[in-house]
Amino acid sequence: MTARLPSPPETVDESPKDEPDRQFATTLASGLDLLLAFRVGEAALGNKDFAERTGLSRPTVARLTHTLTELGYLRHDPALGKYHLGAAVLSTSYSLLAGLHIRQIARPLMKALADRIGAAVSLGLRERTSMVYVETARSTEQIAFTPDIGATLPMLATSMGRAWLCRASAHERDEVLNRIKLADPAAWRRYVPQLPAIRSAFEQRGYCACRAEWRDDVYGFAVPLARALEGRVFVVNCGVPVEGMKFAALESTVAPQLVALVQELETLLGMR
Structure with a gap:
């Protein structure tokens, strides 16, 4: 069972280490x-x-x-x-991408979902205090939101980042939140108090959502894989154009299909 997110930390240890890291270049x-x-x-x-x-x-x-x-x-x-x-x-990035075999396995599933719902479906992992796309599929090149491999997105304001926080170990999660507090205190103050409610919703539904908080033209839904793969937490994200659609209507249609996609992907990866 995944540990519950703690209440937002009141302070962050900003004191320097007793001894500098002599191996750090x-x-x-x-x-x-x-x-x-x-x-x-x-x-x-x-x-x-x-x-x-x-x-x-x-x-x-x-x-x-x-x-x-x-x-x-x-x-x-x-x-x-x-x-x-x-x-x-x-x-330098080619070797990393080529070695992520999950991309080849996930790509046809992602493309099929993107075509069904007219959206963009992406696979991502954490890079420092952000999330980065390592694979993406779009229903059409004409949609307003066109994520691409290598693009980054914020951790706290997006469904993909929130899903990562819900699945990451307590140690990793706290380290990232502390870094965000130092690097982007405004985002930390705005979003960290919401994390317990986000976590509770994730435990009930199995996905995280974003109501056009990062981009006002996109609703986001994201599901993390059940466990880390080769030491990394992967998340599948779906960005759906708002275009006058009600969030509740899209959530009831898109989120269950995204959860099913991740479950199928986990089966193909031998996680189930």
Whole structure:
């Protein structure tokens, strides 16, 4: 039985560790933070943008962007004076995606559901304090919400993130919530008090929902797999265009089909 979510923590331990982690490569971490600074829809960033988003000094950013460009992770555009992500970023992620065999198993199930309900169905897992899509299927390219592989979405404001929180171990969950409190205190104050009710609803229904809280044009429903797979909690999410539809009507139609999809996926994965 999954442990019940505790009441929202009143404080977070922000004190430094007694001893620094001598194995932690700060320069490497800073370089990765630069690559993660790009947001969906952004083609290029300059050194000033990197510095503002990472908190690093401009000289440090300049050294890192030069190094990452030499290695192929960034591509410099002289006309703009900015940087694009390089092809090396794709090559590093390919091995991860290719090794996630759940994607191949889940894809036809996801596509069938997407076509039946005219929506987008995605598979995701946690990345730091966000969720990231690792597979997605859409009924049509014309729907307003078109998630794609590699795109991230917030943990607390989405059905996928909430489903992850409901299935994750207490240790993982508390660690993520503490990080969110430090990184995004506004989101923490708004959503964390709702978590006990979200958890209670999940225990009764087997899924989590989002009433257009993240995007005002999409209702979200999400179901986590019954247990971790290779140490990771996967979640199947369904984003349905609002388009004047009543939430209750969509919930009664979509949520049971999503729960059934995950149960079938668990059977194919040998979890049942």
